[in-house]
Amino acid sequence: MAVHRRFDDITIDDLRAQGSMKWTRMPDHLAAFVAEMDFGIAPVIAQALHQAVDTPTLGYTPPAIKDEMSAATSEFLHSRFSWSIPPERIYPTADVLSAYDFVLERFARPGTPVILPTPAYMPFFTITPMRGRDVIEVPMIHGENDRADMDLDGIARAFDQGAHVLILCNPHNPLGRVYTREELVALSDVVEAHGGMVFSDEIHAPLTFPGHTHLPYASLSEVTAGHTVTATSASKAWNIPGLKCAQLVITSDEHQAAMKDLAFAVSHGAATPGLIANTTAYRDGLPWLEDVLGYIDTNRTLLGELLAEHLPEVTYRAPEGTYIAWLDATGLPDIAGDRSWATFFSEEAKVGLTDGAACGKAGIGHLRMMLAAPSHVLEKVVLAMAHAVDRHR
The missing domain is CATH 3.90.1150.10 (Aspartate Aminotransferase, domain 1)
Structure with a gap:
């Protein structure tokens, strides 16, 4: 080709x-150590950024650009993953780690430990204690065909130790797992039985290979929607992490009600060029x-x-x-x-x-x-x- x-x-x-x-x-x-591509960026994104500079559209983010990003994300989630999310439940944020920090500060029970299936993305080990919380590592176990599976019994024990939030990384960094519906439903049973909450890092969602389909965890049922906050972005799939834009997806009615007073806290770090690039990626970058x-x-x-x-x-x-x-x-x-x-x-x-x-x-x-x-x-x-x-x- x-x-x-x-x-x-x-x-x-x-x-x-x-x-x-x-x-x-x-x-x-x-x-070979940094999770960015060597392939540059999509020409359609480069064109959109040039247009933003030429217009110019680099001041504080206009409401219309925020609305377009939320709408484009909603369209992409529906077309790619059959997940219907109203645009008003999709908020811009600087990156997935900013979204995680926000969730710890605003939605997690104060001082509670965080469950982290390991191996895991490195910054989760740094940000969590910075917020006065312990990390409970739950190592993966070997499943069929030497596949890495979540240790559901270990996760249950971690909840019993007082943890409130579980970090789910799907597709998984660094293992590359794309969890099946059966795996995610089994996990949701454990989370719900312990009154837990899931922070679902789905930044790699568009990056799956033949034979594997990404299923947004919060899309599985009303139960998972109710105990999950999801973060995603075009940054990994379209190689634009430096543009500082991700999406916080709110599926809990309780969390959505709280966002009326919290939207600025999560959104203020997102950059206008990043919103433009994410919108373009979702609509024209496939x-x-x-x-x-x-x-x-x-x-x-x-x-x-x-x-x-x-x-x-x-x-x-x-x-x-x-x-x-x-x-x-x-x-x-x-x-x-x-x-x-x-x-x-x-x-x-x-x-x-x-x-x-x-x-x-x-x-x-x-x-x-x-x-x-x-x-x-x-x-x-x-x-x-x-x-x-x-x-x-």
Whole structure:
């Protein structure tokens, strides 16, 4: 496909010249640690941003732009996931983490712990204690076909310890799971039985692969709608996290009543260009997204082949969604000394990866890697890792 050739033509020099954080934070490394794509942005989004600059529309966000973003999000949620949400229940916010912070401050019972199935997205470990709350880690368990499943008994015990909020990340970062209806319903039974609440991080919702369908947790039933606050965004799927816009989706009538006095608190950090870009992505960005998903789908398979050939001690289960690969490095020979594998590969291979330990105790001995890169970059990453291991055997 022509679009695939275009992505293949992107060079490492091109990526470094673009100046992204991913490729300039460690400029002498092959970068695979930051969850952003190497493919730029959709031309239709670039065009909308140019128009905003030329108009200019960069002052305080006009009500019409907020309304358009909420309407576009509502349309997208319905067309993509068959989830009908009135636009007036969709609020702009700066990002998913700002939405989480808002939920902790405004809706969670004061001082209660937060349940975090692990491994998990790293900032949840930072923001939660900043708000005076403990994190109760509940490690995933191995299910069928070596699939990572939520430990429902462990989650129930965590609620019994006084927790109120459970963080659900679906599709899951870093494991790439896209939970089935049966899994989500079983989780909802546990949450409801304990009077709990779910913060559902669905930022990767548009990024699923053939055979897997994202189901918004709050869409399952009146029960899940009543105990959930959802956060999503176009930022991951369309590669625009720096534009600072996400959506807080309110499905509880009680929470919606409270939002009459709280809307400014959650929305003030959202940026006008971000609202414009999210609106454009949801309405006009699907062709670009489908091209990108097809390319990343190929990379999912390629990574498995590269590891099997060059680094067989590292195991990997292809993600069902997201563009994140979770690598199990516990089978590698004992050559890293007292270094983590992320430090080993940084120092010995000049490859930038995320240390799995940053994702919780369940992530020790693992690595988080990005698949949204030109295939030749992915190959260089694996070969550099393999050569580093071979030199130290």
